[in-house]
Amino acid sequence: MRQLNCKIIENKKVAQRFYKMRIEAPYIARKAQAGQFVEVKCSCGTDPLLRRPLGVHRVLKNEIELLYKAVGRGTELLSKKEKGQALDVIGPLGDGFTLPGPPVSGPMPIILIAGGIGAAPLVALAESLAFSAKRIAYRKKQKTYVLIGAKTKSHILCESEFKKIGCEVKVSTEDGSKGKKCLATELLEDLLNIIRYPLNAAIYACGPVGMLKVVAKIAEWRKLPCQVSLEERMACGVGVCLGCPVKMKGNKYKMVCKDGPVFDAKEIAW
Amino acid sequence: MTLEVRIGKLRLKNPVMAASGTFGPEYGELVDINKLGAYIAKTITLNERVGNPPPRVVDTPSGMLNAIGLENKGLDDFVKNKLPKLKNIKIPIIASIAGVNAAEFGKLAKVLSRTERIAAIEINLSCPNAPYSPRGRRACPNVQHGKRDFLIAQNESATRQIVEAARKAASLTIIAKLSPNVTDITRIAKAAEEAGADAVSLINTFIGMAVDIETKRPVLGNVTGGLSGPAIKPIALRMVRETYEKVKIPIIGIGGIMDYKDAVEFILCGASAIQVGTANFVNPRASIEIIEGVKKYMAKHKISGIKELTGALRK
Numbered sequence: 001m002r003q004l005n006c007k008i009i010e011n012k013k014v015a016q017r018f019y020k021m022r023i024e025a026p027y028i029a030r031k032a033q034a035g036q037f038v039e040v041k042c043s044c045g046t047d048p049l050l051r052r053p054l055g056v057h058r059v060l061k062n063e064i065e066l067l068y069k070a071v072g073r074g075t076e077l078l079s080k081k082e083k084g085q086a087l088d089v090i091g092p093l094g095d096g097f098t099l100p101g102p103p104v105s106g107p108m109p110i111i112l113i114a115g116g117i118g119a120a121p122l123v124a125l126a127e128s129l130a131f132s133a134k135r136i137a138y139r140k141k142q143k144t145y146v147l148i149g150a151k152t153k154s155h156i157l158c159e160s161e162f163k164k165i166g167c168e169v170k171v172s173t174e175d176g177s178k179g180k181k182c183l184a185t186e187l188l189e190d191l192l193n194i195i196r197y198p199l200n201a202a203i204y205a206c207g208p209v210g211m212l213k214v215v216a217k218i219a220e221w222r223k224l225p226c227q228v229s230l231e232e233r234m235a236c237g238v239g240v241c242l243g244c245p246v247k248m249k250g251n252k253y254k255m256v257c258k259d260g261p262v263f264d265a266k267e268i269a270w
Numbered sequence: 271m272t273l274e275v276r277i278g279k280l281r282l283k284n285p286v287m288a289a290s291g292t293f294g295p296e297y298g299e300l301v302d303i304n305k306l307g308a309y310i311a312k313t314i315t316l317n318e319r320v321g322n323p324p325p326r327v328v329d330t331p332s333g334m335l336n337a338i339g340l341e342n343k344g345l346d347d348f349v350k351n352k353l354p355k356l357k358n359i360k361i362p363i364i365a366s367i368a369g370v371n372a373a374e375f376g377k378l379a380k381v382l383s384r385t386e387r388i389a390a391i392e393i394n395l396s397c398p399n400a401p402y403s404p405r406g407r408r409a410c411p412n413v414q415h416g417k418r419d420f421l422i423a424q425n426e427s428a429t430r431q432i433v434e435a436a437r438k439a440a441s442l443t444i445i446a447k448l449s450p451n452v453t454d455i456t457r458i459a460k461a462a463e464e465a466g467a468d469a470v471s472l473i474n475t476f477i478g479m480a481v482d483i484e485t486k487r488p489v490l491g492n493v494t495g496g497l498s499g500p501a502i503k504p505i506a507l508r509m510v511r512e513t514y515e516k517v518k519i520p521i522i523g524i525g526g527i528m529d530y531k532d533a534v535e536f537i538l539c540g541a542s543a544i545q546v547g548t549a550n551f552v553n554p555r556a557s558i559e560i561i562e563g564v565k566k567y568m569a570k571h572k573i574s575g576i577k578e579l580t581g582a583l584r585k
């Protein structure tokens with residue numbers, strides 16, 4: 001990890017309240033793994049005082065992209081930053097997704113499930129899966145499905161990005177304005193019932209904790225490996241303040257920033 | 271010109287330390303820890319504590335609230351597992367301890383004073399998130415109990431008793447860390463001095479809270495938490511100044527120090543050294559920048575040593 005002053009290359013609105021920012025950060029671009037995050041200083045002064053954690057959305061050559069939703073003071077300020085300005089960033093931080101190993105036999109369906117802004121880090125994962133498929137023989141036969149759940153049509157994020165990477169994308173909305181009218185977790189059940197080799201599936205999820213909980217249950221029920229990316233309020237982002245706990249089975253806390261943000265769903269005390 | 275300071279038997283190459291609970295070897299990738307005056311480890315207790323439920327941190331205008339709940343794995347783990355991992359840290363390591371009664375503080379102090387890498391002990395009398403347990407209350411009979419949980423540092427005789435216990439158990443430098451959640455901090459500082467503390471450090475955090483109006487719930491899992499950061503600096507300065515007028519032992523100033531100017535303000539008010547806490551989260555390089563800044567300030571004002579500045583506030 002490093003603390004860097006990065007130049008903002010682009011900061012644009014991609015949907016209502018959603019923004020995409022591209023910053024120059026060769027070090028982070030070289031080091032970042034899908035699922036890792038950065039801590040961004042949103043204000044120049046002391047309000048808000050703390051940095052804000054944002055997942056690495058895409059890794060480019062010398063640059064990284066962040067996809068974020070303006071939900072409060074910090075992210076509002078971030079959305080007003082202009083290209084050419086400097087951004088104080090610490091990263092890459094945390095433990096990212098672990099790519100699946102070889103299946104015992106047959107092809108391996110990989111399922112990415114995103115709720116709302118949870119699509120952001122899963123794009124990085126889809127890209128690194130696609131990249132590894134070019135080099136690792138057993139991955140050539142794998143197929144990546146992406147399930148995106150959103151409140152309404154305009155909140156569906158990254159659909160075209162995932163398609164461009166070569167994933168099969170299915171969408172659901174709570175109001176039925178696009179795709180099936182249901183939660184993303186229902187798409188997951190549907191998919192597991194129709195795909196071939198469902199027992200070989202590996203699941204990766206990022207989204208609201210309610211969704212992750214259901215995904216974890218489905219995975220446990222079907223005995224499928226499942227990794228989830230969690231969120232918690234953070235201060236240091238590196239594991240020193242013990243400010244971002246998640247309760248694990250056995251009445252122990254782990255830190256989302258250092259031990260996560262990606263965890264094996266089985267280990268968490270949902 | 272020298273930045274060196276002495277706190278009890280402790281000799282520091284500069285007056286800038288990392289405050290307990292806000293710094294650790296994890297920052298080693300971002301800053302050269304060995305440039306600091308000292309590193310104060312996260313408070314440990316005799317036995318493991320799991321800590322408070324989330325959320326544990328939230329920011330407030332120019333500050334933050336924390337309710338960590340003294341999560342730590344206990345004394346044995348600290349000595350056996352944590353300390354060996356700090357072998358790259360060459361500066362003095364100060365252990366911070368908390369307990370529920372004098373016997374626990376005594377035991378912690380005794381074991382740590384026999385532990386090679388520990389240069390001094392800071393007694394955390396002031397953590398608002400780990401109030402005396404009911405068992406501990408009985409073990410500390412001098413203390414009056416209100417309805418709310420209290421802190422040792424809110425009571426002179428409890429402070430005296432705990433500092434004496436640590437003093438008896440350890441020959442190392444003992445620093446008593448005080449709470450600002452009191453009507454008159456100078457009386458507590460005086461009690462610590464009389465009980466044999468080599469120095470006092472102030473302040474710890476102010477008890478506060480934050481509310482989410484949509485859910486109508488407190489933001490923090492623990493309901494209340496400790497306020498730190500720039501928001502508390504003016505009160506911390508006032509407390510350091512008042513204490514400087516009442517005690518003879520060195521004062522370590524803490525509270526919202528973000529840059530060298532803040533540090534110099536504390537030193538002028540009577541601090542012999544300072545600690546940087548919340549600023550580490552905002553800018554991990556803060557302490558290093560403060561050391562550089564203080565050096566330049568001293569050169570500019572032709573000051574040869576920190577001692578010359580300590581308490582040099584003009585009327």
Ligand SMILES: Cc1cc2nc3c(=O)[nH]c(=O)nc-3n(C[C@H](O)[C@H](O)[C@H](O)COP(=O)(O)OP(=O)(O)OC[C@H]3O[C@@H](n4cnc5c(N)ncnc54)[C@H](O)[C@@H]3O)c2cc1C
Nearest residue numbers: 052053054055067068069072073074075120231232233261
């Ligand atoms: C590892 C990690 C990766 C993240 N990646 C992304 C990302 O790629 N894109 C994105 O838009 N957001 C991401 N988040 C969430 C993002 O950090 C918060 O939305 C942001 O901190 C809110 O700051 P604010 O000042 O705008 O809002 P505040 O005014 O602080 O709070 C507004 C609302 O956001 C909620 N909130 C505050 N902090 C967090 C937090 N750390 N996690 C979750 N909710 C929070 C609060 O409960 C409140 O309701 C991530 C969080 C974590 C922990």
Ligand SMILES: Cc1cc2nc3c(=O)[nH]c(=O)nc-3n(C[C@H](O)[C@H](O)[C@H](O)COP(=O)(O)O)c2cc1C
Nearest residue numbers: 289290291313336394473474498499525526547548
């Ligand atoms: C997240 C966090 C954890 C802390 N943990 C401890 C602790 O374990 N022991 C202690 O004595 N003080 C602890 N403190 C208090 C700080 O050491 C310091 O006294 C206080 O934050 C005021 O200084 P600041 O405004 O520079 O942060 C903690 C503070 C924060 C913000």
Ligand code: FES
Nearest residue numbers: 235237239242257
């Ligand atoms: S944010 Fe400090 S430990 Fe995770």
